[in-house]
Amino acid sequence: MASNRPAPQGAYVPNDDDFGGYDENSWEEWNPTEESIRPVRGRHRVHKRGGGGLARSSTVLGVGVIAAVGAGGIATAQGGKPPVSIEMPDMSAVTDSLPEAKSLPGVGSLISGDSSDSAAADNGVTVAAAPLSSAGLSSADAEQGTTDAGEALRARIMEQAENQQDQADDAVQKAAEEAAVKQAAEQAAAKQSAAEKKIAAEKAAAKKKAEAEAKKKAEAERLAKLAKSYTLPVASYTLTGTFGQPGSMWSSGYHTGLDFAAPTGTPIKAIHSGTIKEAGWAGAYGYRTILELDDGTELWFCHQSSMSVSVGQKVTTGETIGRVGATGNVTGAHLHLEVHPGGDSTGVDPAAWLRGKGQSL
Template identity: 65%
Template sequence: MASNRPAPAAPFVPSQEQPETFGYGGYRTDEGPWEEWNPTEESIRPVRGRHRVAKQRGGLARSSTVLGVGVIAAVGAGGMASAQTGKPPVSISLPDLPNVGSLISDDEPAAETAATPLSDIGGTAVADSEDTGTAATADAGEALRTRIMAQAEQQQVQVDTKAQAATEAALAKQAQEAAAAAEKKAAEEAAAAKKAAEEEAAKKAEAERLAELARQYTLPTSSYTITSTFGQAGSMWSSGYHTGLDFAAPTGTLIKAVHTGTITEAGWAGSYGYRTILTLDDGTELWFCHQSSISVSVGQKVSTGDVIGRVGATGNVTGPHLHLEVHPDGQAGGIDPMAWLRDKGLTP
């Protein structure tokens, strides 16, 4: 190691306070007197062999290199401030320390006596500690953030899945309801169409039946006027109401068999005048009353449209007309001849 030249300094005066002393707050009379130490080549020559560094004030190992770094740090902390403000360099006084050579043992070569500067030790240790702690904190924070983000993402995925499932269920339900409604509507339309078709077929069948009956049945006379209907009330009738249907027509107008049947009565019948009864194959009796003449006899078979007599005014009447009554199964009480004729496809 190169020798250090002694730094010029003013002679030490105990009663005089040293300006800007290093490491102490100010001058103290109970400490000293101090001797200025200037290391030389002879005083700092390394001793071969291993050595141990004594602990000073807090256990920090000091070597010649450490001391130099400490001086440099002191200059950096205090003296450099003076240099920056333009003040001249000042001497640095240190407390009485053991000779540097006494701190070095003979066990280890000088090359091994070099120690890490205090500034580097503290800075490196703190830096390493801070870097390690910061890195560990950063890693832990990053891991926590990653875990939180993963949990949040998982929860969001679950929420989205549930929402999607609910939406799909709602859509499926709507589709089912729509399909059920469409099916119900189609069924109703089909039922309505079927009913309409059935009604149309029934009407057609009825029309055909009536047409066929019309060919089998006929009105009892022509050139007539309906003057009295079934059930009409009045004192002119012994029962208090009219029991048949009156076709007013001139005397001598032909009376025809309404349908095929057998003549079961032909002659005088009191208030009915001359009357002919035609019994059909189903047992229905047709009464033709107030005739002026009868053209058939009992037991005679007649067909639809055959002449059986003529219109007259015999019996209890006020003018010439044909009184027609209908008695199903020969029963005493009759039914409305107008409805019966219409049921046979005829319109009086």
């Protein structure tokens, strides 16, 4: 296996050419192999990204620039190209146009030894430094004399907070007004509803009253009409016994009719037109006449001293059918009147029945 010799070294000859003192004729071609290249020993460092990246990047950039410059020189030496000249710009014009550090806002007071500031500090007066930046300042801020971006931001925040507070207050006030309007509307609706109910109640009461009055008037007219067809059995009397009155003198234990006390011989009249169903002696009732009306109601006239009608006879209202007496089970002269609707054996109160026919007792 053939091996190459180590990399040749050029002879050093001091001169002013592009090869830095080496003789260009002493260079020869070199074919590197594994034996002629010295291995690099040690650990390879791997750059980790993280803190300090800017410093490392600057270092790498500097090394890269140096390597690029060296490579350019070597390429020029090998290719015979002229060297690349690097010129630095004249910074004098730029530095002359820059303001002095003392004139910068907020900086001059830090580096200057102004006696006025020192005197103010000695007197206990705090000297506010000018803002370092005017970024974020609007034309409105500039017109108001605001030169500090932080102060302008604070002013805008405060203004926004005030606007939000005003909006919140407006919303609260609007809600209160709406609630008041709603409450007023509800109260008005309640009052209107109450008024309508009152009017409706008054109308209903008036209607009911009118109906009652109309009914009363109709009843009065009916009774007036009936009064012409009905009459009391005797003209002059005294009520001595009422319906349902208890007592041992009655076999049923209570009074079953209405007693009209009158002198013996007082005429007894037919209360309404009808047919004589019975006329004769009836034991404890004495002489009794039964008058049957067209609706089947039976009127019993008892304790008569005499009778002036016979069975099957038709009579009219006010016609005399007998006379008051004291026959049967009695304590004195009187007419005992009983009313039996439909011919029922159980009678009803004659006083109520007579009032229903328009008669006043």
